[in-house]
Amino acid sequence: MAIRDIVVNPSLLPVLNLSAETRDQCMQLLAVLDPSADSYPDSEQRALAASKEQKQLFALLARLRGLNRDAILRVRETKQATAEARQEIDRLHLQLQNLYYEQRHLTGEIAACESYDHKYLALPLIPLEEFLTLHPEHRESDEHELMIARINHEHAEREKLEQARQELLKRKQALIAENNKRKEDLASLDQDLERFIDVTFCSYCMDWRTASPTPTTPTLLELTHLVLRQITLPNSKHALVMITKYEDPSSSHTVSTSPDHTMTVSTTSPPPPPPEKPEAIRTRFKVIAAFWAVIIFLGFPIWWKTTSIYRASLPIPDMIDWADGKTCRPVFPLEIRVETPSLPEAEAQHLLRTTQHTLDDLNEFSAHHLRLKLSNDNVEEQLEETADTALTVRLLPQDDLVNPKSVLQSDTTQLDVFYSPSQIPPLSSSNPPLSAYIAGELQQLFTEEKAIIAQILSNSHASSAVATGQPSSAVLSSVSPQLADSIAKRLRRSMKYADTYHLAFSLFTPGAEPSSWDIQAAVHEYITPLLQAFSPISNFTVDTQVQLYATFAPTAPAPEYDEGLAVWSLKPEDLSAFINAAEWPLSPSIGPGPTINFILYVPDAAQSPLVVKDSLATSWVVPQWGGVFLLNPPNGTHLHHLSHEALQGAFMTFSHQLLTLLGAPTTPAALPFRLQTLTRIRAASLLLSASSTMGSLARLTESLPSIPIPATVAASVATTLSHLTSACEHLRRGRFQAALADARVAETAAERSFFEKSMVGQMYFPDEHKVAVYLPLLGPIGVPLIVGLLKEVKKALAMRKAKKAS
Numbered sequence: 001m002a003i004r005d006i007v008v009n010p011s012l013l014p015v016l017n018l019s020a021e022t023r024d025q026c027m028q029l030l031a032v033l034d035p036s037a038d039s040y041p042d043s044e045q046r047a048l049a050a051s052k053e054q055k056q057l058f059a060l061l062a063r064l065r066g067l068n069r070d071a072i073l074r075v076r077e078t079k080q081a082t083a084e085a086r087q088e089i090d091r092l093h094l095q096l097q098n099l100y101y102e103q104r105h106l107t108g109e110i111a112a113c114e115s116y117d118h119k120y121l122a123l124p125l126i127p128l129e130e131f132l133t134l135h136p137e138h139r140e141s142d143e144h145e146l147m148i149a150r151i152n153h154e155h156a157e158r159e160k161l162e163q164a165r166q167e168l169l170k171r172k173q174a175l176i177a178e179n180n181k182r183k184e185d186l187a188s189l190d191q192d193l194e195r196f197i198d199v200t201f202c203s204y205c206m207d208w209r210t211a212s213p214t215p216t217t218p219t220l221l222e223l224t225h226l227v228l229r230q231i232t233l234p235n236s237k238h239a240l241v242m243i244t245k246y247e248d249p250s251s252s253h254t255v256s257t258s259p260d261h262t263m264t265v266s267t268t269s270p271p272p273p274p275p276e277k278p279e280a281i282r283t284r285f286k287v288i289a290a291f292w293a294v295i296i297f298l299g300f301p302i303w304w305k306t307t308s309i310y311r312a313s314l315p316i317p318d319m320i321d322w323a324d325g326k327t328c329r330p331v332f333p334l335e336i337r338v339e340t341p342s343l344p345e346a347e348a349q350h351l352l353r354t355t356q357h358t359l360d361d362l363n364e365f366s367a368h369h370l371r372l373k374l375s376n377d378n379v380e381e382q383l384e385e386t387a388d389t390a391l392t393v394r395l396l397p398q399d400d401l402v403n404p405k406s407v408l409q410s411d412t413t414q415l416d417v418f419y420s421p422s423q424i425p426p427l428s429s430s431n432p433p434l435s436a437y438i439a440g441e442l443q444q445l446f447t448e449e450k451a452i453i454a455q456i457l458s459n460s461h462a463s464s465a466v467a468t469g470q471p472s473s474a475v476l477s478s479v480s481p482q483l484a485d486s487i488a489k490r491l492r493r494s495m496k497y498a499d500t501y502h503l504a505f506s507l508f509t510p511g512a513e514p515s516s517w518d519i520q521a522a523v524h525e526y527i528t529p530l531l532q533a534f535s536p537i538s539n540f541t542v543d544t545q546v547q548l549y550a551t552f553a554p555t556a557p558a559p560e561y562d563e564g565l566a567v568w569s570l571k572p573e574d575l576s577a578f579i580n581a582a583e584w585p586l587s588p589s590i591g592p593g594p595t596i597n598f599i600l601y602v603p604d605a606a607q608s609p610l611v612v613k614d615s616l617a618t619s620w621v622v623p624q625w626g627g628v629f630l631l632n633p634p635n636g637t638h639l640h641h642l643s644h645e646a647l648q649g650a651f652m653t654f655s656h657q658l659l660t661l662l663g664a665p666t667t668p669a670a671l672p673f674r675l676q677t678l679t680r681i682r683a684a685s686l687l688l689s690a691s692s693t694m695g696s697l698a699r700l701t702e703s704l705p706s707i708p709i710p711a712t713v714a715a716s717v718a719t720t721l722s723h724l725t726s727a728c729e730h731l732r733r734g735r736f737q738a739a740l741a742d743a744r745v746a747e748t749a750a751e752r753s754f755f756e757k758s759m760v761g762q763m764y765f766p767d768e769h770k771v772a773v774y775l776p777l778l779g780p781i782g783v784p785l786i787v788g789l790l791k792e793v794k795k796a797l798a799m800r801k802a803k804k805a806s
Helices: 013-033 043-114 128-134 143-211 220-232 278-307 316-323 345-362 379-383 433-445 447-458 461-465 472-478 481-493 519-533 572-577 648-661 671-703 711-733 736-754 757-763 767-805
Strands: 239-242 253-257 263-267 332-339 368-374 389-397 405-408 414-419 500-508 539-547 560-562 567-570 595-601 610-612 619-622 626-630
Touching: 013 043, 128 143, 278 767, 316 671, 316 711, 332 345, 332 711, 345 368, 345 433, 368 447, 389 433, 405 433, 414 433, 433 447, 447 481, 447 671, 481 648, 500 519, 519 539, 519 648, 519 671, 567 572, 595 648, 619 648, 626 648, 671 711, 671 736, 711 736
Parallel strands: 332 368, 332 389, 389 414, 500 539, 500 595, 567 610, 595 626
Antiparallel strands: 239 253, 253 263, 405 414, 560 567, 619 626
């Protein structure tokens, strides 16, 4: 089958024609180049003909490539259209399947509803004809309303029956009680009858023996006849006296037989007690009154004095306002000094003004803003209490520059900006390139600080009061995900702020060597300058120790040997078990502040070098605890002593770990700049922490009315609120060192007031415990006194009524 019979698409037929023409052109070119042909005797003519044919061939090939490219594009378009049509068909098919599933589900639900066995179908209702006879108004009702009416009728009838049943139960209980009472009466009557028979039996026995000529014991039949005869005789009288076992001999029951053949029983009660003397009544009243007088005038005041709770007055509304962020709006106006030694005053002012406008346009977080000021050597301004200078920008001209550049000094907070004299903006320009460059550099320098402060404010109650512009959440959303993750991770790893930190440097080795190290020189050279730089923020104490034969924990995984790298490695997931807290003397409580531990571990020569697997690192940070450094002996040798030079790498690493644990930002590289940023961050966190503590204390005092509030707590609260106000004012004026100092005092006073010992103890002593203490003590004493008092009151009322009646 020919190719033209296979390809029938009109768009591909020109490709076939052109390919055939190109093939013919190729054959012509080959014919021209064939040396056996004699068409061109001259080689120059042959070359010209070949060049001509070659050009025609190239032209045809170019056209063929174009057609090929068009065909490929059409194929792609066809595939795209096919894919889109297939997606549409799949979507429609999926919708159809969903409709089928929905139809099947609805059909099943309808069938379930129709076949649902409702409880009302099993109710024992009265027949329909009987119901319609009783209620003919429902004859025209539909089936649903009729069933509702029948159920309501059944419910009403059952309520009536239930009421009747309850009445019958009450009658039954009353009859049972009456029967029990009658049974008790009959039982007591049986006992009286038995005593009567016993007495009568003894009396008739005596009469029998007196009347009988021979004193013998009468039989039961004879006694019965005698009793009946005696009862039936009209003129006989017998009086029997019955004295029971449990009765007083002075009281007796006399049974007599009257002439009308009836028996009467008379009871003689004991004589009443003599009347109480008035002196005894007065004595008893005085005794009871004396007891109550002691209780009311002596016992109750002593109890009230000894158990009263002192609650000092606290400014609860102010504390709540501080916690809710209504009193203070944290703002961070950073003052940046600009030095322009080579610019005239007018041009410098214009450059400063345009740069400030650009900064304001770039700023998305109005709580943190930069304010540019020209350096002024005026003595009066220096004497005033001005804001802290966050950064000094020096504009230095340089002739060979095409674009401006900047350099941040590593030992100061100074940014040098180099520019070409031709880049000085004219006074008529509104947005010169030099101003945009300076604003961009400043914005980049403070990007991380803005993100950290926005993160702190968003996690506090004061985030609602931050700035009227973009909220802190918008600032966080504008930060890159990498920077946001880095900030969140660093905040989780850093230590909580404390006024004093204790640094513990420990040397651990599994053997007997090294047993000494030049720790004083290393600390003095590598750690002390850093601690001096941190002195405005926190205080530090340093402690050192050496622990020999410090082995791993028994449960810790042993290092693995990597033959490819010829090293011993620890898995990253096993680093948490590296520290043997059970045997290594790492005290976490040295003084009132937290302890930051730095461990220098020298592995055994048999397990050296020891690194972390994959990363081959020899150090890591333990979040909120400290850092570890693995000092591998060189070439597997034994180290007897660690010199000052050998400790350089370890203590440089410890300094970086200390910055991480204290929450210092990672950018820029200049340490003074990072410390100033940390000052502002700590001032903000302490201000918010103290405010939150005040709110917690206010809510605690309101929820526990019985909790004592000593005067020391009120004084601490007053100190906290005073220093919070001062710190907020310092923040507003840009004096961050003074704000940090006040915030530190406020945080200390707030923690001291919240964790007052007497208040904390009262939180675990609820009112139920007081009832459990007082009830067993006062119950046995109070009940007799109250009962005696009530009796005396009743007697007094009775005597008063008797006097009125007489």
